Amino acid sequence: MTLTDIRGRLAVAPPRTRRWPGWVAVGVWAAGIAAAFAVGWYLRRAGLATEDRLPPLHARARGRPLTWELLPAAAYAAAAVAALPVLAARLAWRALPPAVWALAAGWAVTLAVSGGWDALAAPLNAPTEYPAGLAQLRPGVLEWLRTFTERLGGYTTHVRGHPPLPMLLLWALEKAGLGGTGWAAAFIIAAGTSSAAAITITVRCAAGERTARAAAPFLVLAPLALWVATSMDAVFLAVGAWGTALLALAARRRGALAFASGGGLLLGCLPYLSYGLLPLFAVPLAVLLLTRPRARVLAAAGAGLAVVPAALTLLGFWWPDGVRATLDTYLISRGSAQRSYGYFVFANLAVLGLLTGPAVAHALPRTLAALWRAARSRTVPPAAAAAALAGAGLLAVLVLDASGVTKGEVERIWVPFAAWITVAAAPHHHRPRAWLAAQAATAVAVQALVLSPW
Incomplete structure (x- = not known):
């Protein structure tokens, strides 16, 4: 064997000594989740955390774990684990x-x-969800929007906690003849799962087709699917993902101005879907830094970005007043405001681990290393570009977590962020089927043991 052959093999298969940080990260992932539930159990038993039955999740343990009911999901997962790497390639x-x-x-x-x-x-x-508030909107949508802030205290829990755009989406569905929670659920699931396609497209634009193909199976089998069906936050994920994808396409394709303005239009919706989505702008910012579009593309994106804020402001909803009113209702409520910041600032990250799964935990050390090397060398290889997208999503979560406005219920709140973090699993696994199986097993285990309101 020649020296060249030896070097080639070493380049393909990293030394075992370089693999241990990933396994340490998986151990920390498992221990962190276990510790979060153990401490939550203790706090609840001590009467210090009574807002949730199964902290850190806003859920409860199933009286009887699901068994045979999960056979279709297990069969689907087995088929997907076998087929996805081949299909993606x-x-x-x-x-x-x-x-x-x-x-x-x-x-x-x-x-x-x-x-x-x-x-x-x-x-x-x-009764706490968005559809329960549609009766207050039906008599006059413009009057409802104009008085949204001053009448906030009389709305359902989820309406009080968000800007008016989610309700306007449901109202538009109803006006299109798709009223009722069945159609709303279909819309949410279709939109939320479409984000896997949007993120795949974005990864291709920013990190190349090979990385995008490697990311696709992990985006399909991400454990966060548990809360995509059915939580309105899945729609927030879709809006952010497609807005970012269009922005990425604007730097690479003909029709750049149309893509850019469309992407800006969708991204401009984010602050009006949820006040907590502002940190998510770290992801499209990372895309802009990676793709470096022309000035006219940025101008078109900026013009699109202003459309929704301008329209809703002209119709009577002033965003800063909405933030202030929502914060006031939050502080006097018995929900999140009463939860322990000291516990949830760490437990929220354990919940993020459930959404992203062990494959992402294993990849995280190499993701951070790729970002560090790219920062030092000022070059961005595909692995570093994928790491930048995942890192932007993680940074957004850390900022929101530290702010203290997301104490609990983050299994749905993290959905728009966790999908981007899942991209970290793409370039680091030489055995994708084993890690895809681990991802699917995580989701099946949580579904078997936990009964979530979403």
């Missing part, structure tokens, strides 16, 4: 994003219906 690029969307939707729905078909729409039937 061999499908023509035009066919890959639609396939990723369809497979992600199948995974989310198969997991959800293990609790019964009514589990898809049941979360939206709760």
